[in-house]
Amino acid sequence: MKIFPISNDTMVVTSTFVTKQGMPILEISHEDDEEGGSLWQFHCGNGDYSMDKMQLVRLDTILMLDPSVGEIADLEMGKTVRRETPKSSWILVE
Numbered sequence: 144m145k146i147f148p149i150s151n152d153t154m155v156v157t158s159t160f161v162t163k164q165g166m167p168i169l170e171i172s173h174e175d176d177e178e179g180g181s182l183w184q185f186h187c188g189n190g191d192y193s194m195d196k197m198q199l200v201r202l203d204t205i206l207m208l209d210p211s212v213g214e215i216a217d218l219e220m221g222k223t224v225r226r227e228t229p230k231s232s233w234i235l236v237e
Contacts, residue, residue: 145214145216146216147183147216148181148217149183149202151201151206152202152203153201153202154202155182155184155201155205156182156183156184156185156197156198157198157205158191158192158196158197159196160187160191160196161185161208162208166189167187168185168186168205168212168229169187169188169226170184170186170187170188170223170224171185171186171215171224171225171233172184172186172222172223172224173219173220173222173223174220181220183202185205185212188225222235222236223236224236
């Protein structure tokens with residue numbers, strides 16, 4: 144498994160679909176944040192990004208829920224990857 148360029152206690156974005164409903168992580172993005180850092184997002188890919196569903200959690204929470212996300216720990220800034228199922232390969236979104 145690759146190592147994320149952030150510490151395991153760094154806050155990342157996900158949703159209650161992943162943390163409370165147990166939906167799989169099928170979409171990950173690595174973006175610039177407003178303060179010049181980076182922001183990682185881990186979503187189920189259902190397209191619902193309602194603010195009442197969004198959550199900040201520690202990276203280690205995400206890694207506990209799905210260790211396979213470590214495969215894309217070196218995802219470049221500004222990129223997004225998706226997969227069809229938790230066993231599928233990650234595909235870069237153009």
